[in-house]
Amino acid sequence: MSGKLKMIKHHLTDAILMSHSAGTLPEAFGLVVAAHVSLCDDCRARLESFEAVGGALLGDGDCVDVSEECLEATMALIGQTPVLAEPANDHIPDAVLPAPLRDYVGGDLDAVRWRSIGAGVKQAVIETSGDESVRLLAIPGGAAMPDHGHKGLELTLVLQGAFRDEDDRFSRGDVEVANDDLHHTPVAEEGETCICLAATEAPLKFKGIVPRIAQRFIGI
Numbered sequence: 001m002s003g004k005l006k007m008i009k010h011h012l013t014d015a016i017l018m019s020h021s022a023g024t025l026p027e028a029f030g031l032v033v034a035a036h037v038s039l040c041d042d043c044r045a046r047l048e049s050f051e052a053v054g055g056a057l058l059g060d061g062d063c064v065d066v067s068e069e070c071l072e073a074t075m076a077l078i079g080q081t082p083v084l085a086e087p088a089n090d091h092i093p094d095a096v097l098p099a100p101l102r103d104y105v106g107g108d109l110d111a112v113r114w115r116s117i118g119a120g121v122k123q124a125v126i127e128t129s130g131d132e133s134v135r136l137l138a139i140p141g142g143a144a145m146p147d148h149g150h151k152g153l154e155l156t157l158v159l160q161g162a163f164r165d166e167d168d169r170f171s172r173g174d175v176e177v178a179n180d181d182l183h184h185t186p187v188a189e190e191g192e193t194c195i196c197l198a199a200t201e202a203p204l205k206f207k208g209i210v211p212r213i214a215q216r217f218i219g220i
Helices: 014-022 027-037 041-059 068-080 099-105 209-218
Strands: 115-118 121-126 133-139 154-160 162-164 169-171 175-178 194-200
Touching (some): 014 041
Antiparallel strands (some): 115 121
16 A cells, blocks of 8 residues: 555544553454554554643652562563564565564565455454454455444544445445444445454344344454
């Protein structure tokens, strides 16, 4: 994906960015946030401002005396921490997957281990800690995802192509923040395959009987 990104219209909420800054966001959602922030100047600036405020609050806190043994033990642990090399794939020209996601996948799209889930749609589940789930979805142009609602929070980041639902259009860099109130039928736009990174804290609520049966096997 060379060249400058088109204007990103759909951003993360302040609440999500603050949770990410505080380190309280589950890993699955944190991956989507990190991927979006790597593409979005607006959300990256807001995240940095929240981190700055958090740092200032810590700096204003009362000082607590610690023993020399505690300091020595802490420095020893720091000394044992391996130095991580900078990822060699941080600046891959024309990469579809943002750098934070490539670190999980082990490369760009050619490193993704896709699994067909029917109707031409493919997915790749990404292993993270916690009960939440995050996966890459590849939806052929013109194809529709089954009509569904949500049980809690879902973050969907578009990485290639675009999709529309009853409310709006989402293209590369846009993130859709869905909750219990949203019920929709996303449709990938004609043309290139729509690739999304989606994190959920609970299985989707499919309306049709066939998707509900298939859900037992694909886990979405």
